[in-house]
Amino acid sequence: xxxxxxxxxxxxxxxxxxxxxxxxxxxxxxxxADMGERPVWVSLRSRExxxxxxxxxxxxxxxxxxxxxxxxxxxxxxxxxxxxxxxxSVPARSATAVERLEAAGAIVIGKTNLDQxxxxxxxxxxxxxxxxxxxxxxxxxxxxxxxxxxxxxxGLVSFALGTDTAGSGRVPAAFNNIVGLKPTKGLISAxxxxxxxRTQDTISIFALTTSDAYAAFDVAAAFxxxxxxxxxLQQRTAPPLPVGxxxxxxxxxxxxxxxxxxxxxxxxxxIERARELGAVIVAFDFTPFQRAAQLxxxxxxxxxxxxxxxxxxxxxxxxxxxxxxxxxxxAERLTAVDAFEGFYSLAECIRQADAEWQTIDMxxxxxxxxxxxxxxxxxxxxxxxxxxxxxxxxxxLMDLSALAVPAGLRPDGLPFGITxxxxxxxxxxxxxxxxxxxxxxxxxxxGALDTHLNATPPYARRSEAAQKIAIAVVGAHLTGQPxxxxxxxxxxxxxxxxxTAPGYSFYALANTTPAKPGLVYDGRGAGGVDVEIxxxxxxxxxxxxxxxxxxxxxxxxxxxxxxxxxxxxCEAHAVTDAIDITEWGGWRRWLASRA
Numbered sequence: 387x388x389x390x391x392x393x394x395x396x397x398x399x400x401x402x403x404x405x406x407x408x409x410x411x412x413x414x415x416x417x418x419a420d421m422g423e424r425p426v427w428v429s430l431r432s433r434e435x436x437x438x439x440x441x442x443x444x445x446x447x448x449x450x451x452x453x454x455x456x457x458x459x460x461x462x463x464x465x466x467x468x469x470x471x472x473x474x475s476v477p478a479r480s481a482t483a484v485e486r487l488e489a490a491g492a493i494v495i496g497k498t499n500l501d502q503x504x505x506x507x508x509x510x511x512x513x514x515x516x517x518x519x520x521x522x523x524x525x526x527x528x529x530x531x532x533x534x535x536x537x538x539x540x541g542l543v544s545f546a547l548g549t550d551t552a553g554s555g556r557v558p559a560a561f562n563n564i565v566g567l568k569p570t571k572g573l574i575s576a577x578x579x580x581x582x583x584r585t586q587d588t589i590s591i592f593a594l595t596t597s598d599a600y601a602a603f604d605v606a607a608a609f610x611x612x613x614x615x616x617x618x619l620q621q622r623t624a625p626p627l628p629v630g631x632x633x634x635x636x637x638x639x640x641x642x643x644x645x646x647x648x649x650x651x652x653x654x655x656x657i658e659r660a661r662e663l664g665a666v667i668v669a670f671d672f673t674p675f676q677r678a679a680q681l682x683x684x685x686x687x688x689x690x691x692x693x694x695x696x697x698x699x700x701x702x703x704x705x706x707x708x709x710x711x712x713x714x715x716x717a718e719r720l721t722a723v724d725a726f727e728g729f730y731s732l733a734e735c736i737r738q739a740d741a742e743w744q745t746i747d748m749x750x751x752x753x754x755x756x757x758x759x760x761x762x763x764x765x766x767x768x769x770x771x772x773x774x775x776x777x778x779x780x781x782x783l784m785d786l787s788a789l790a791v792p793a794g795l796r797p798d799g800l801p802f803g804i805t806x807x808x809x810x811x812x813x814x815x816x817x818x819x820x821x822x823x824x825x826x827x828x829x830x831x832x833g834a835l836d837t838h839l840n841a842t843p844p845y846a847r848r849s850e851a852a853q854k855i856a857i858a859v860v861g862a863h864l865t866g867q868p869x870x871x872x873x874x875x876x877x878x879x880x881x882x883x884x885x886t887a888p889g890y891s892f893y894a895l896a897n898t899t900p901a902k903p904g905l906v907y908d909g910r911g912a913g914g915v916d917v918e919i920x921x922x923x924x925x926x927x928x929x930x931x932x933x934x935x936x937x938x939x940x941x942x943x944x945x946x947x948x949x950x951x952x953x954x955x956c957e958a959h960a961v962t963d964a965i966d967i968t969e970w971g972g973w974r975r976w977l978a979s980r981a
């Protein structure tokens with residue numbers, strides 16, 4: 387079977403009955419066996435476990451799509467190592483992003499290799515081996531999300547989660563001819579992510595196409611009260627950026643390519659391609675962005691890497707890769723004064739950059755100025771790594787969104803990539819233009835595969851004008867509960883969590899299968915009951931409500947924040963023989979107490 391694992395191919399194949407998710411999972415494990423587990427993978431789910439999960443996958447928007455997870459993100463039952471064996475622990479619960487993707491039908495295959503503790507842009511700092519470019523094994527794969535990018539580009543999974551602090555979700559995309567989505571910070575929950583720099587980290591997504599990356603993003607992105615840096619989903623709506631009259635910024639100053647004339651030529655070709663697509667090219671001052679980039683490793687933010695693992699670093703320093711240890715343990719010298727001075731410098735850069743953003747809608751930069759051989763990086767690990775971050779390090783510090791897309795092949799056959807950057811919350815605007823740029827390439831390949839981009843559908847954002855109806859669920863329809871699939875089958879999208887206002891009592895109903903609660907407004911209850919709010923279109927809402935059996939129904943709930951929403955309510959007569967569980971504050975906590 388030579389099946390491409392892009393979303394469109396698999397979705398169409400499942401719809402036609404050409405193959406099943408079990409067939410695709412079996413194909414994935416065959417490909418991994420042919421290629422070898424190392425150095426791409428740190429750990430795999432057993433083939434039997436993955437096949438069983440494929441057979442039971444919810445028929446959500448990501449139904450049957452295999453994916454990989456960078457090994458600094460938790461997957462229940464698989465060790466999280468951060469590429470440091472002595473640091474390993476086995477989580478009981480998956481990261482929020484992984485939970486949401488699995489609930490939408492995607493299937494975790496395993497955990498991928500990385501630069502240890504996500505410290506590096508090269509992919510060479512791991513005891514599990516060195517992933518290499520899928521185009522030339524003498525060259526680096528990029529990092530720190532090395533294994534995730536190689537797994538996608540090699541056709542082992544449909545998409546993969548990485549992380550991005552300084553460019554780890556973009557540089558490996560460029561070096562392997564795939565798409566790397568670095569969303570606005572806080573849109574994808576970081577609960578379950580071992581932090582590198584907690585204030586700057588974001589989970590990123592690698593995929594073969596822009597459409598695929600954003601389909602996964604639309605599922606993974608949701609407000610999570612358990613992540614104190616999360617942004618509320620309702621606050622992430624931004625006007626779409628113009629396309630026809632797009633003001634595309636390119637730096638006024640000559641860019642540094644470290645002697646790589648071929649990459650410089652491809653960047654100039656990218657500018658001309660953007661102009662042909664209707665963009666107005668605007669020269670801007672890159673200086674404040676360049677100054678901010680220097681702060682990430684030369685300023686106090688490196689101390690966040692020590693804060694993330696300080697107990698381990700002090701107890702077992704020899705367990706840490708030599709180069710990584712030098713960076714992380716070296717942060718001991720930094721003081722609170724250094725931190726505040728860094729904050730002031732960054733604020734000045736951001737204020738100066740604001741003036742540049744008034745003249746452009748987005749900017750386009752090389753993802754990386756050049757690429758390096760593995761042997762060269764091993765001989766000069768710090769300087770060459772720093773060179774790779776020249777056009778990436780400032781992005782999270784300045785709260786920008788970014789999308790890395792392929793931009794052609796150099797004469798030596800290595801891929802080159804560009805990154806489109808926008809202000810916070812312009813993620814989908816980047817997607818629209820990024821997809822056009824990718825498709826404008828002649829005979830663009832998907833990763834290192836023989837499949838071409840023109841065989842897949844172009845990016846199309848879900849219409850914001852489509853009527854959406856919100857509904858609050860309180861029990862068996864919550865994420866991970868037995869009836870949640872009824873929402874996913876209707877392409878419902880999770881919006882946020884909330885609590886009911888005072889006056890509501892909450893009951894565990896008797897003789898229901900699966901077990902269900904009942905929410906009743908009696909004016910006496912303490913309220914504060916956890917709910918999840920989901921959205922779906924009118925047709926989906928109608929068919930969903932038709933499934934609700936008495937004594938349950940849909941009414942209007944008053945939430946603790948003073949807003950109202952349609953939600954599950956229960957007829958009062960049904961709670962006469964039920965157990966009052968209001969004090970537990972939610973269905974999951976009640977179930978946990980019984981377990």
